[in-house]
Amino acid sequence: MDLHQALRAASLPAGLTFQAYRHRTESDLKGAIRTGGAVRLVKGAFAEGKSIAFTHRREIDENFLRLAGMMLSEEARENGFYPIFGTHDDRIIDRIIRMAHRRGWPADAYEFEMLYGVRCRYQEQLVRSGAKLRLYLPFGTDWRPYAVRRVGECPQNAAFLIRSLVRR
Numbered sequence: 001m002d003l004h005q006a007l008r009a010a011s012l013p014a015g016l017t018f019q020a021y022r023h024r025t026e027s028d029l030k031g032a033i034r035t036g037g038a039v040r041l042v043k044g045a046f047a048e049g050k051s052i053a054f055t056h057r058r059e060i061d062e063n064f065l066r067l068a069g070m071m072l073s074e075e076a077r078e079n080g081f082y083p084i085f086g087t088h089d090d091r092i093i094d095r096i097i098r099m100a101h102r103r104g105w106p107a108d109a110y111e112f113e114m115l116y117g118v119r120c121r122y123q124e125q126l127v128r129s130g131a132k133l134r135l136y137l138p139f140g141t142d143w144r145p146y147a148v149r150r151v152g153e154c155p156q157n158a159a160f161l162i163r164s165l166v167r168r
């Protein structure tokens with residue numbers, strides 16, 4: 001967060017990613033909303049201990065929605081804050097869209113982000129419904145560490161990885 005502040009002070013484009021499973025995210029987010037800028041909220045991909053994080057899916061989802069409520073608050077809008085929701089969870093996305101609509105946020109004042117190749121039909125459906133969606137597309141030659149992390153996060157990705165290696 002210090003690095004982010006230094007980059008913004010130097011007028012460089014930089015944003016933050018916060019994990020909804022972390023207990024400290026609520027206070028970090030309050031600070032980020034106060035100063036404007038952009039935050040991407042994700043559930044969190046790593047195995048963390050109970051002392052620093054929520055570990056049950058239901059708790060993480062509830063906290064995600066609570067934090068999303070802060071990101072779509074009046075204060076956030078007044079401060080020029082830009083909310084970004086990095087999730088493929090359609091139940092959460094539906095609730096965020098309804099919340100944003102109720103609170104008067106236009107569809108282009110916030111965005112969803114998903115991984116390229118994950119739930120492609122749903123991605124198209126979301127864009128057709130008028131939502132703003134950005135796809136996270138890593139590229140480059142050093143693909144192994146990225147691929148290993150994605151498989152750790154979602155074991156079905158092992159099949160995607162093997163298929164794409166075989167096609168090569």
Ligand SMILES: Cc1cc2nc3c(=O)[nH]c(=O)nc-3n(C[C@H](O)[C@H](O)[C@H](O)COP(=O)(O)OP(=O)(O)OC[C@H]3O[C@@H](n4cnc5c(N)ncnc54)[C@H](O)[C@@H]3O)c2cc1C
Nearest residue numbers: 017042043044045046086087088089113114115118136154
């Ligand atoms: C743009 C972006 C940036 C991210 N940056 C970070 C970061 O900096 N730090 C961090 O800790 N985490 C990061 N993540 C990962 C995030 O924390 C979650 O682990 C991941 O997005 C899965 O959670 P979900 O919200 O999609 O919900 P889930 O409930 O896990 O998934 C919802 C649905 O999407 C499907 N799905 C989800 N992920 C995948 C996948 N990888 N492959 C195939 N199907 C999938 C599931 O099968 C499920 O049906 C990022 C995610 C995105 C989209």
